Amino acid sequence: MHPDCERILLSEQEIAARVQEAGAWLDEKFAGTVPVAVCNLKGSAVFFADVLRATHLDMEMDFMAVSSYGANAVSSGKPFVKRDLFSSVEGRDVLLVEDIVDTGRTLVTLRQFFKERGARSVTVVALLDKPARRVVDANADFICFSVEDEFLVGYGLDYAEKYRNLPYIGILKRSVYEK
Numbered sequence: 001m002h003p004d005c006e007r008i009l010l011s012e013q014e015i016a017a018r019v020q021e022a023g024a025w026l027d028e029k030f031a032g033t034v035p036v037a038v039c040n041l042k043g044s045a046v047f048f049a050d051v052l053r054a055t056h057l058d059m060e061m062d063f064m065a066v067s068s069y070g071a072n073a074v075s076s077g078k079p080f081v082k083r084d085l086f087s088s089v090e091g092r093d094v095l096l097v098e099d100i101v102d103t104g105r106t107l108v109t110l111r112q113f114f115k116e117r118g119a120r121s122v123t124v125v126a127l128l129d130k131p132a133r134r135v136v137d138a139n140a141d142f143i144c145f146s147v148e149d150e151f152l153v154g155y156g157l158d159y160a161e162k163y164r165n166l167p168y169i170g171i172l173k174r175s176v177y178e179k
């Protein structure tokens with residue numbers, strides 16, 4: 001385990017098992033369609049790669065970045081589009097892949113964004129959900145893990161851009177982000 005972690009919350013094996021379940025759910029949900037899977041960079045990149053390979057669907061991939069955190073541990077509360085999509089989603093079924101739904105503001109911003117771009121439907125699959133942190137009414141359609149309000153890193157999640165490459169999800173030691 002990384003020395004900056006207090007403990008492992010979700011092991012590689014636990015994540016992999018749940019990602020397979022998410023893949024099966026997506027196979028059913030999108031049967032007969034060719035969705036555009038959108039990765040909201042950067043945190044979702046690792047989950048995106050795994051969950052899409054757990055499906056048997058024909059799909060396209062696209063990438064964008066909406067961010068509200070910058071280099072801080074606390075959300076600024078104003079998500080903004082930092083990088084736009086490569087392609088149009090007009091008339092398409094969008095599968096948005098998120099690493100975490102925290103306050104829910106990013107999800108509200110993105111659902112609105114896809115609506116404005118003329119998407120036919122928007123389905124959200126999220127690796128993690130922190131319901132205790134929610135300030136707006138926004139939910140994913142499939143959640144892999146509902147978690148407590150702790151500072152999590154790994155499997156795509158960062159603190160000041162570090163720890164994204166850890167293969168598990170760990171709880172970051174307070175001493176790391178309170179110094």
Ligand code: PRP
Pocket residue numbers: 040041042043044066067068069070075079098099100101102103104105106107158
């Ligand atoms: C994180 C995460 C979600 C969002 C969730 O992104 O990836 O997109 O915050 O927070 P919310 O529900 O409070 O809006 P972040 O801004 O940290 O960027 P990153 O993915 O590049 O780390």
